[in-house]
Amino acid sequence: MKEVKHCPKCSSASYVKSGIIKDRQRYRCKECNYYFTVQKLGKRISDYYVVKALQLYIEGVSYREIERILGISHVSVMNWVKTYKIKRPQLQHNHKPSFEVLEHEQLLERMKSPEYLEQKGLLISEVEGKFFVLNWNQNQ
Ligand SMILES: [Zn+2]
Structure with a gap:
């Protein structure tokens, strides 16, 4: 503001x-x-959100999910993907990552378990003081 x-x-x-x-x-x-x-x-959104949105996109999160998480219109995200020519890497597995948004305390609680961090395909990113956890191994 x-x-x-x-x-x-x-x-x-x-x-x-x-x-x-x-x-x-x-x-x-x-x-x-x-x-x-x-x-x-105006319609200008801070670079912080542009970067976060594109990071999530690259990680395989859908436009609608990005909209839900960051509160940014999926149309804006689509435009940035086009503008910055972002290509999503081909993921080797077909299933989409699950994700959840955790408070700091919740994340600390999870991290007490060594197995939690040993999972492959776990990505933790900070978004607006909350922690966004992507997990590709949910169903394995
Ligand atoms: Zn005055």
Whole structure:
């Protein structure tokens, strides 16, 4: 979220929050009483999500699943795949990985078991402070 620096009308840095209008934070300037909202960032999504989405794509996660996990439209992800010419490597096995999103504590709990980390095809990636675990060996 872009931060406001000053009132767009009088440039005062003195303003207070004044409700939310259409999902946007509204502010009121304490100097001139002008109401303004934070500029929308438009459709640009931070590089962080682009990289995460493409990582997941490469790991075999479907567009719909990426949308569910990251909350990014599958159309955006498809566009990035095209834009950056991402090719998914041919996986040697046909089954898709299972995945789960864990809290840090949950992940630590799993890791107490040495067998957990000995699994082949286990990939752990951090997403927004949560841990995304891909596992190709679920059914073996
Ligand atoms: Zn002002």
